[in-house]
Amino acid sequence: MTWQQLTCFGDTVAPDWLLKARLKRVSHRCLALDYELVAPAAEVIWPTASISPQRRDELWLSTCLELFIATPAGQPYWEINLSPTGDWNLYQLDDYRQGLKPEPGIEPINIRSNSDADHHQLQAMLQVPPALLKAPKLQANLCAVLQHVNNTNSYWAVCHPGHEADFHARAGFVLEV
Numbered sequence: 001m002t003w004q005q006l007t008c009f010g011d012t013v014a015p016d017w018l019l020k021a022r023l024k025r026v027s028h029r030c031l032a033l034d035y036e037l038v039a040p041a042a043e044v045i046w047p048t049a050s051i052s053p054q055r056r057d058e059l060w061l062s063t064c065l066e067l068f069i070a071t072p073a074g075q076p077y078w079e080i081n082l083s084p085t086g087d088w089n090l091y092q093l094d095d096y097r098q099g100l101k102p103e104p105g106i107e108p109i110n111i112r113s114n115s116d117a118d119h120h121q122l123q124a125m126l127q128v129p130p131a132l133l134k135a136p137k138l139q140a141n142l143c144a145v146l147q148h149v150n151n152t153n154s155y156w157a158v159c160h161p162g163h164e165a166d167f168h169a170r171a172g173f174v175l176e177v
Helices: none
Strands: 004-008 018-027 030-038 064-070 077-082 088-093 110-115 119-127 139-148 153-157
Touching: 004 139, 018 139, 030 064, 030 139, 077 119, 088 119
Parallel strands: none
Antiparallel strands: 004 018, 004 153, 018 030, 030 119, 064 077, 064 139, 077 088, 110 119, 139 153
């Protein structure tokens, strides 16, 4: 898949910030995610890599790069949260914001992240959730929560389908993988 530009919901960031991402199914069982952010390091909190990254909850409370994915016809969907620290989580939801639970049996997600004065990158390789392995096509939305140095957050996505920043809205799953 080609690079996708993510747009910020509302007007919470300077107009020169740029966030793009791409998603690729590299094999039947593996997805590759890449995110690139151009924003001054003095304005965005991009945490440094952890020595021992792990599966964690509530990563979306700070800078968190996300993927929402589902089958075109299915009700359940999956939320993948990636932190520049290397921490991660993968959840399954039964329906819109219902039944959030960690996806069992997933290997740790391999995350690489780097940052300089105004360029920040994250790359990740992850397993396709077992329930999605037989799906020939998947629908997705690439999203991000960016924490600013003033402790506010901005919300980014390929598609914002409603009047609020809502990554869970299935109408936002506009990418096909």
